[in-house]
Amino acid sequence: MKRIVLHVGMHKTGSTAIQTSLAGYRDGVFEYAPLPPVVKTERQHENNHSFLINTAFDQYNKRVGMLQRVGVVANDFDRVRLQCREALEACLRASEAEVLILSAEAITGFDPDSTRELGALLRQYASDIQVYAYVRDPFDYVKAITQEVIKLGHAGDHLHPLSYRDNFEHLEEVFGAECVSYRLYRREKLLNGDVIADFGSWIGLKKEPEHRLEANVTLSTDAVRCIYALNNYPMFSSGNGLLHNAWRELHGVFGQLFPGRFEIPARLVAREIDVWDLAWMEAHLGQSLQLPPYSEKDMDCTGLKDWLGRTTPEMLTTIRGELTGRGADVPEDASLVELLFQLYLECIRSFSDLQLDYRKFSADRYLERYPDVRQAGLYPFGHYVLHGHDEGRDGS
Template sequence: MSKLILHIGMPKTGTSSIQETLFSQEQLGEFSYAKLGVVNHGGIITSFFSEDPYAWRGHRVAGRSPEEVARFNRQISVKLNEICLAQGQQIISGEDIWHMVESALVKLRDYFASQFDCIKVIGYVRPPASFIGSAFQQLVKNHDLARLTPSAYYPHYRNKFEKFDRVFGRDNVTLRVFAPEQLEGGDAVVDFCQLLGEPIPSEKIQRVNESLSLEATAVLFAYRREGPQYAAYPGKARDNNALVASLADFGSRKLRFAGALIDPVLEKHRDDIAWMEQRLGLPITDQGSMDSEAITSEAQLLKIAVEQFDALKNYVKQQKEKADPTPQQLAHWIEKLRTAIAGRNSNGLVPVYGSQCFFTEKQIALLEDEKLPPVVALRELALAFERHGRIEEAIKVIEAAITLRPDVEGLYKLKDRLVARR
């Protein structure tokens, strides 16, 4: 009987170690790791089955046009067809699948259901306080996060997991608590392979530790706030990954969020947590840290970053000495000298967070409302761009808002005002 295993994460549950292990093995007993040309299948699966051509963030980061996205998906179609022809026991793994909308999951199910006798879903559930801290770090690393808003990183369990029960059937969805005491051997890779009925020797497991220290996270967060905001370009993800990887050995303390910061978020979502616990049949409730060094505010995180000035200066020097110099690198260091002296980027503008927050406090309070209509969010973004003198961007955003709600007269007035400021 042919079978497709769909491993959906959730994010920050040992998925990278599972993927690297499966990718390195190619074959795990009766199971084959789907040959899609990448270790993590989530992005390309999201791209192929989603109506929105930019549902996968990777396309935006690379600056791909709609035509380029369509060409990308045609190439993926060939690879998926090869997997279906091979049939057997196949594994697809990607935490981005956890984020896919239900209609895209239906398309995924229907596509593979005609080729495989059964589809089984495996997911891991990380407790909320632990997830919030880990998700914050991930967003700082890969999504240019420049604000500390714990409520924005809450995982919304029911919204994310219940759709899999509806689409694939609850009997076909296995969810496990991501906690050492609940995992086979206290390890996600061992546990996953055990669920497949294919135990794996420890020497074949590929360990991936993607976390940064408190110090590294703090300086990277400060960079996201105060540094240049790069536009999309084909090598952006690669360059960012190299930057993050270069900080892997910087600092030694562990990032923890204090209970004062996290616990109110957990209280707000206690019904959602209760639903997840009922679905699992096990508790997942945890709490913020009581450690004296636990982070209580954005200001504290930035203070820690500033305290790393001398250590970072020496660390950068060490990293620089490992690279062969080029004219481009020399120009880059001269630009760093200019920035250090002038306190401004090369375009002559103070970085967006240098003198004030991109959004006002009133706007932030408004945007934190989960039920905020998209058109209102677009209006506030346009106003923020206007406030920072980025008129052309403001006009593009308000035009998008008008497309969404052409019946709102106030949007036209705002556009007229922006056009007059060109």
């Protein structure tokens, strides 16, 4: 292997489309690294190397939350981390390509020690490591990444912070500033307006990928409001793989019920931008970044919680209609968040092939049968999903 291409995003710059389209790519010179999914629930994301590389090299336990979300128990953390590292090394040893492509936007969130450890491993197999990063304008990035962290469970009142230097300075220190290339991610700036074709041309692929996929369609403001409301509601989802997939299915339902794009007031973004950080990135790009548009109508918005807490009667009617269409018994006096939670239970019901059916579950009988659940003060159906069903407890 003569060279490694390390594509590091940044986040929300078409990374999923690039990764999915390059899966299995070989042209006699380039090969897209075939890394296996170490955790079963990550099979659908195996073309994104972020999970594996992040789990293998993160030094400060950022991986813990990610592992818990996909159903890995605490006792298995170190074992899974070692498996991830071994899988990467096996791929590096086995590759016969001149250029191996790795794609992991999670690397931009690494601390310096993790980046150095990753760099040391990669240099055992290739002395030439070139890092490629797309960069978004501040407003577009903050809007996109804020939606993403809400999908991952964020329930606070702050926007996801933006720091170009934090994302890329450690990469320049480890791999050399001359080996880190930046390109502005704007549709009109991309080759034919297509990030897949643009990336292929940028790194020098000999042919177009055989299959192409545009992915990660944005959710609408109302769909994100539904997720945000549930993030603030008492939930049960502690590291259970089935619940992880049911939660993803729920996001898809929200996307279908509330089509459109996600928007946040420009005022909320503008006050978070560090002009010195912006200047640092502009100097590396060699061109100016766009500041967020601003209008007086933003003045009545006090914060993210205020903006996302604004719901409409139409939202309640739509969720109620979805539940009724599924044959669910919908309480007359249920609030929006209670209806959203019931829709989550419907997703669990369908994803488990009716094995975990809240409609047939009796909380009173469950607590009567199992006083240990009552004494622990646990939500009955949540206990049944997480523990009781596997333990053979009767939920009828």
